[in-house]
Amino acid sequence: MAKIVGAITTSHVPAIGKAIARNLQDDPYWKPFFDGFSQVHRWLERVRPDVAVILYNDHGLNFFLDKMPTFAVGAAPEYRNADEGWGIPTIPPVPGDQKLSWHLIERLVGEEFDITTCQEMLVDHAMTIPMALLWPGTGAWPVRTVPVCINTVQHPLPSALRCYKLGQAVGRAIEAYEEDLRVVVIGTGGLSHQLDGERAGFINKTFDLEFMEKLPVDPLWAARRSNHELVELTGTQGIELVMWLAARGALGGEAVTVHSNYHIPISNTAAGLMVMERRAA
Amino acid sequence: MSRPQSIPGTHLFDGAAAMKGYALNKMCYSFNSAANREAFKQDEDGYCERYGLNAQQREAVRHRNVLELIAAGGNVYYLAKLAGIFGLDVQDLGAQQTGLSKDEFKAKLVAAGR
Numbered sequence: 131m132a133k134i135v136g137a138i139t140t141s142h143v144p145a146i147g148k149a150i151a152r153n154l155q156d157d158p159y160w161k162p163f164f165d166g167f168s169q170v171h172r173w174l175e176r177v178r179p180d181v182a183v184i185l186y187n188d189h190g191l192n193f194f195l196d197k198m199p200t201f202a203v204g205a206a207p208e209y210r211n212a213d214e215g216w217g218i219p220t221i222p223p224v225p226g227d228q229k230l231s232w233h234l235i236e237r238l239v240g241e242e243f244d245i246t247t248c249q250e251m252l253v254d255h256a257m258t259i260p261m262a263l264l265w266p267g268t269g270a271w272p273v274r275t276v277p278v279c280i281n282t283v284q285h286p287l288p289s290a291l292r293c294y295k296l297g298q299a300v301g302r303a304i305e306a307y308e309e310d311l312r313v314v315v316i317g318t319g320g321l322s323h324q325l326d327g328e329r330a331g332f333i334n335k336t337f338d339l340e341f342m343e344k345l346p347v348d349p350l351w352a353a354r355r356s357n358h359e360l361v362e363l364t365g366t367q368g369i370e371l372v373m374w375l376a377a378r379g380a381l382g383g384e385a386v387t388v389h390s391n392y393h394i395p396i397s398n399t400a401a402g403l404m405v406m407e408r409r410a411a
Numbered sequence: 412m413s414r415p416q417s418i419p420g421t422h423l424f425d426g427a428a429a430m431k432g433y434a435l436n437k438m439c440y441s442f443n444s445a446a447n448r449e450a451f452k453q454d455e456d457g458y459c460e461r462y463g464l465n466a467q468q469r470e471a472v473r474h475r476n477v478l479e480l481i482a483a484g485g486n487v488y489y490l491a492k493l494a495g496i497f498g499l500d501v502q503d504l505g506a507q508q509t510g511l512s513k514d515e516f517k518a519k520l521v522a523a524g525r
Contacts, residue, residue, distance in 0.1 A: 145500075189488040194440045195429055215442045216495030283488055285425040326487035328478070329420030330505040331516055333523035362418045366487075394524025395517075398501050 132230075132307035135177035135314050136388065136407040137381050138170065139345075139374040140263060142186065142256040142318040145397040147218035150262055166391025166403045167263055173388060173405055174264060179314035181227050182264075182273045183234070183300060184257050185376045186318045187282040189214070191254035199246035200288050201296060203238065204277040205231035209253045221258045222269035230307060231276050237303035243296055253277055260318045273314070280376065282319070282369055287357050293372035294353040297379025304380070317377030319370025321392075322363075323399035332365045333400045341371065342392065346385040346406050349378045367399075374404075384409040424486045432484020435472075438462035439489035448496050477504050 146163070149155070155164040191214050193199065205228055211220040238245050257277055265271060278300065281287055288296075297315070304313050321341070324332040344351040352360070353375050360369050378385065391403040422428070429436075438459065441447045451458040459469050471479035475497060480490050487504075494504055506516035 190440055190486075190492070191443060195433060195436055195486075213443055213445060215448070215492030216500070283424065283486065284429050285423050324421070325491075325501050325504065326477070326481055326508070327420045327422050328508060329418070330508045331519050331523075332420075333520065335523060358418070361421065361423065366421055366423070395520035398505055398520060400523070 132304050132309060132311040132313055134301060134304055134380060134408070135179055135312050136173075136405060137315045137317065137377040137385075138264065139317040139377050139402070139404045139406075140260050141320060141396065141399055141401040141403070142259045143396045143399045143401065144214075144216070144218050144255045144259070146259050146263065147255055150266070151219045162393045163391075163396055163401050166393070169389045170264060170403070170405055174314075177314065178312060179273055180311045181230060181276065181313045182316050183276045183278065183304065183313060183380070184260065184316045184318065185278045185280060185297065185300075185373045186253075186256035186260075187370055187373065188279050189254055189256065190283065192248075192252040193279070193283070195284060198281055198284050199279070200281050201243060202246040202248050202251070202279040203231060203235050204248050204251045204253075204279075205235060206249050206251050209251055209257070209275065209277060211254070211258045212252050214254055218255060221262055222271075224253065224257070224261060224271055225274045227274035227276055230274075230311070233307050234276060234300060234303045237306065238296070238299055241299045241302075243299060251277065256318050260316055264316075280372060282367075282372065285357070287369065288372070289357060290353045290355060290360060290372050290375055294349060294375040294379040297376030298382060300376070301380035301382050315377045315380040317373035317375075319373040320364065320368055321371060321400045321402040322365050322368040324365030325367055325398060327366065329365070331398055333394060334363055334365070334368070335394060335400060337363045338392065338400050338402060342390055342402060342404060345374060345378050345404065346387050349375055378406065381406060381408050422481050428484050428486070430484075432468075432486060434463045434465070435468040435480070435483055435485050436489040438464065439485070439493045442492040442496060451496060477508050
């Protein structure tokens, strides 16, 4: 049977892609951010996932406002990145796992999550930057992937609680999968930031740090809040923390933090990183 | 249905904005293609006309003004693709919207980490 080895949550700021392309990992601006990943690399070497299920939000690469699914699950043999308009280098295609995709789709719809399925799906920086951060170097990806996209472009967005429950259902689906796979669940986005409006540049360190502290032990502390409240507390784009809640949901039960990092600012964003595992029974 | 009080300086991109800004956002979405970015640069008026921008949207594009673009229904994720044509990043956009210089805006972000 498949086993969830843990969850990783990380920011996905596009500027990170530019920094990687220019080898700025040791630059003083970037070092506190990139240094946070060395422990995650060691953790990944230890837990050796076969597959990554990645919860992320598209920013206008694959989905436009003509058709905007609330939840979309990839079911493609591979996922390609493409030009997003402002010049970050694309990454090599990421392999999919169609059999696991359709298993997740069956289970999620069976649990009344009326998702959209995508046999062709471009994936944007919200998936490719975490891939490049977690498995740096060659682009010969050591994992297959199943992307799960959550709408954070156009309100009404799904509630934080709904995203958390989606993650719980993803977790149950993985655990019910017959193959002996090791699966890592990744949630990308956040933490607090706001790109648009007169409040642009808004960051809320106090909230972010409390959110990271509560996430493993009391995810409902954040998940029970309305989207309006979350935008007020974390910024219009800070709402991407719902990806973190979904990834946490996949772990179920109680969880512990294995590693975390938090750094302000990366571009306009408070950058967060966590690795969580289930608490041993 | 009662709506919660608005958040100062914050514009939620909802159904009303999505309808209002559809043409503008559709044009910006087209800038995922380098050929389309080039076509816009060659003939900005013609390109805007082809996407059916209304007068408010056309003026906002002409002014390169983010708050005007948002008021015209623009969504920041699509607007970022337009801004990229002018070589502007999200910190330029942030500085413009808050009336700060880019250095001042960056300093504000650094201060948020203390």
